[in-house]
Amino acid sequence: xxxxxxxxxxxxxxxxxxxxxxxxxxxxxxxxxxxxxxxxxxxxxxxxxxxxxxxxxxxxxxxxxxxxxxxxxxxxxxxxxxxxxxxxxxxxxxxxxxxxxxxxxxxxxxxxxxxxxxxxxxxxxxxxxxxxxxxxxxxxxxxxxxxxxxxxxxxxxxxxxxxxxxxxxxxxxxxxxxxxxxxxxxxxxxxxxxxxxxxxxxxxxxxxxxxxxxxxxxxxxx
Ligand SMILES: [Ca+2]
Numbered sequence: 001x002x003x004x005x006x007x008x009x010x011x012x013x014x015x016x017x018x019x020x021x022x023x024x025x026x027x028x029x030x031x032x033x034x035x036x037x038x039x040x041x042x043x044x045x046x047x048x049x050x051x052x053x054x055x056x057x058x059x060x061x062x063x064x065x066x067x068x069x070x071x072x073x074x075x076x077x078x079x080x081x082x083x084x085x086x087x088x089x090x091x092x093x094x095x096x097x098x099x100x101x102x103x104x105x106x107x108x109x110x111x112x113x114x115x116x117x118x119x120x121x122x123x124x125x126x127x128x129x130x131x132x133x134x135x136x137x138x139x140x141x142x143x144x145x146x147x148x149x150x151x152x153x154x155x156x157x158x159x160x161x162x163x164x165x166x167x168x169x170x171x172x173x174x175x176x177x178x179x180x181x182x183x184x185x186x187x188x189x190x191x192x193x194x195x196x197x198x199x200x201x202x203x204x205x206x207x208x209x210x211x212x213x214x215x216x217x218x219x220x221x222x
Contacts, residue, residue, distance in 0.1 A: 092220070093141050097134045099127055103142050103151060104216045110193040110209035113152040113216035114167075122220030124154030126166040132178060132202070139202045142217075148198035151217040155194035155204065161186065164194070179204050 064072075092100035104116050117124050128134045143151065154167035155177075164172040164184070184191065184206035191206035195214050207214075 093138065095128055095134055095138050097128055097131060098222055100220050100222065101125060101128060101138045101142060102218050103147055104218060107149060107213050107215050109212045110152055116216045117218035120218055122218040124152055124167055125217045125219040126154040126168045128219055129153050135202050145198065147215045150195045150197045150214045152214045153194055153196060153217055156192055158192050178202065
């Protein structure tokens with residue numbers, strides 16, 4: 001009997017309610033009545049919930065160190081300062097050694113070249129001439145073929161033949177001074193002032209101080 005009931009219920013309920021359990025009972029006439037099922041069909045998925053709170057910060061990544069960042073900002077600040085200085089004082093070139101340089105436009109002799117630089121607020125170049133890297137940059141920027149006869153710089157052996165001294169009082173070490181090949185040669189015994197010739201990579205030549213062909217290369221502090 002129970003087996004028959006089971007088979008009957010299964011055959012009535014199973015087609016539409018494959019996953020559910022049918023609830024049944026007998027009525028007073030011993031007829032099997034289906035009451036329903038314990039669960040309905042599965043509904044549509046509900047809407048997404050609200051976004052959760054922001055989580056705590058993660059660990060520090062492999063970024064640049066403070067030192068590197070500081071160097072980068074220092075370099076940017078220096079570049080900006082240089083641009084501002086150039087804008088505020090466009091006649092003078094600000095070199096990497098912190099001094100300013102300018103070639104004056106009138107060729108003259110050594111003595112007058114000194115006076116011209118003084119009148120312009122500087123002196124014949126000395127400090128920047130002792131550093132080849134600095135000198136190279138200065139000449140790359142300023143020494144055009146408009147001055148191709150050459151430039152006066154602040155170096156002489158006027159006081160004592162063969163003893164070259166910069167105008168700021170520093171003795172020029174012969175080995176460390178950037179003389180051109182075979183110079184200083186004191187040609188005809190008359191060459192006691194130093195010049196830079198055009199197209200000679202910034203090297204020095206001694207020349208008569210009275211020559212009026214050269215342009216003053218002036219230098220002044222910031
Ligand atoms: Ca010479």
